[in-house]
Amino acid sequence: MNKLGVPNDEFYMKIALRLAKKGLGFVNSNPPVGAVIVKGGNIIGKGYHTRFGALHAEREALLDAKKNGFDVSGATMYVTLEPCDHYGKTPPCTDAIIESGIKRVVIAAKDPNPVSGDGIKKLMKNGIEVKVGVLENEAKEVAKFFFKYVTTGLPYVTLKYASTLDGKIADKIANSKWITQELRSEVHKLRSIHKAVLIGAETVLKDNPMLNVRLPKRKFRNPDVVVLDENGRVLKRIISDTDKFELFNPDYQRRVIIFSSKHYQNVELPEYVKVKTPESLSVENILKELAREGIDSVLIEGGASVFSQFLPYADEIYGFYATKIFGKGKSIFQHLSIPIEESEIPFEIQKIRIAKNRKELMVVMRKCSQELSSMYVKDTSMVKG
């Protein structure tokens, strides 16, 4: 709305952004995108990218208008990301827009993926009025996984720990009920939007975690599970105990990717389990391998050794603190040893939430933007699906 209460471009873009968010967790490694078609001040079509491989938001909105009997010629389309101009899993959205007779397209953010082609140029060439940059930051935020993925060739990395006030973590994460109860649903929301979660072998063996999403009354997709099994301890155990591991429960309908330095050829694994034995098990190499698997976002769930290794690669940190104290015990990042002078991490507190019981606290920290560019390795060979 502008000052006179008349809907303006931002007003409609906000609706498109809200639609885009509905795709979170279902579209990876595509971006979540929303689109709204407006004619004479009325919204005549709405759509969003619902799942990987399905129609793009623009086509969904055009179909919606058609289904409702509206003629879109002369209308304006609001879309949260630049329409694609290439043949991927679906034909170019630009073609559909041009054919439809839409006269004006308002775009929040340019598509950072060179593979997508120059949609803006194509639209303009065809006499369509294009405006770019309306709620650009908000659009980049909604599609932050995609933006990092296509500009760096690495997945977006979120590190999540649950600790006592004195920075201690539980030996078993299944027992992490002890640490956060009320804020537990925040963890499940995080899982539901990431393409994968990652844990260490120690955690699998000690804890036998499910790592699935438990959100009542909500549609979701379970994330893939990545296991860092450097010495093949999990693989070795699988030989005798496959059924005992919740990890391999087929009910969760997900992939399991195990990184190991050795592979036991005699292990018979279900088809949704993949063992990877790259030459180097460095964090960077693992992240690159994950990107190759179409994983645009990974939630690091522990334990201490994994936290310590992945901290330098984290884009976001979710710290869950409970009003508990251990004193002695396992520290969140105990495998690191950082001198005071270098202890400041390039993160800013972005959001905070106190549980209703007033005994739990969530602190969301984001890597400062100036640090991002220097950190990321440029690699724009990714393909939009």
Add this chain to the structure above:
Amino acid sequence: MNKLGVPNDEFYMKIALRLAKKGLGFVNSNPPVGAVIVKGGNIIGKGYHTRFGALHAEREALLDAKKNGFDVSGATMYVTLEPCDHYGKTPPCTDAIIESGIKRVVIAAKDPNPVSGDGIKKLMKNGIEVKVGVLENEAKEVAKFFFKYVTTGLPYVTLKYASTLDGKIADKIANSKWITQELRSEVHKLRSIHKAVLIGAETVLKDNPMLNVRLPKRKFRNPDVVVLDENGRVLKRIISDTDKFELFNPDYQRRVIIFSSKHYQNVELPEYVKVKTPESLSVENILKELAREGIDSVLIEGGASVFSQFLPYADEIYGFYATKIFGKGKSIFQHLSIPIEESEIPFEIQKIRIAKNRKELMVVMRKCSQELSSMYVKDTSMVKG
């Protein structure tokens, strides 16, 4: 104000509470008290207890009205704590109120100190209308040090730590600049309202801290300093190096109390330094000794050993976290070893503050009230000054 915008009892009591707060840090071990005299809807007198030993708020307000040429007969007095009815450092406030001709007295909270006498009864006996309980909780909050002190015979204990995200504290608290910069003024405010700060010998020797208040453009009093010097290490060092210790700098105009198991008779100490060698150096005994010295509130400033010892006695915890990580290092409460099942502390998060730089976080936690009563040892032998 009531719903019609007409000032009511709460309206005037709020003003009295605001006045009371001005005494914080100056009146200990007396309570901070504020008073307002209202006649025909106008405030004709205001006062507060300005410093230990000075006039009480009620007498200040009566004097203020007189000075301004007002006749208080028939007026209403709002006072945050029940007027005293005994001869302490000043004569009973009840007498002054009765003599003044004030017709109605509104009181926020009853005085928990039996020594103060039954002021309410005395006023009523003399035909004054009395109303009790207006903003009672707020009044108890302002005078929380006093309420704990007189009902338990122990000082109010605030524990303050500054740590990294992973619960690590610095080896030197003078260096704690490294941990909190923007929120540093909150620490100085805490110091300015507590009667004393307490630190361990280790911190004195390693760190030579000033422990004074640094608040630009504000009147304040430096808190007394209590040193836990179990093995007499600080005392031993004093023999050769008195001048080298900031602790004994006379400019800070404060007492220094050293708790030790041994005393070196050949140590010549300035008159504001007191060495105490009680039979037991248990925390409870130390707190009782401090109460006997008129210390109604103590801020525990570390290090790890002191934090670990005083945690069970804390009424409030101020946790300052910075977006820093040490990995290995000294933990806040590393001298404790609490199993998971018992790790929950009876504290609730009461307040949170993020620094403007978004790199620091203050978490204020208060002991849950149900736990308080069982925790406190009843001892009402305290005397209001």
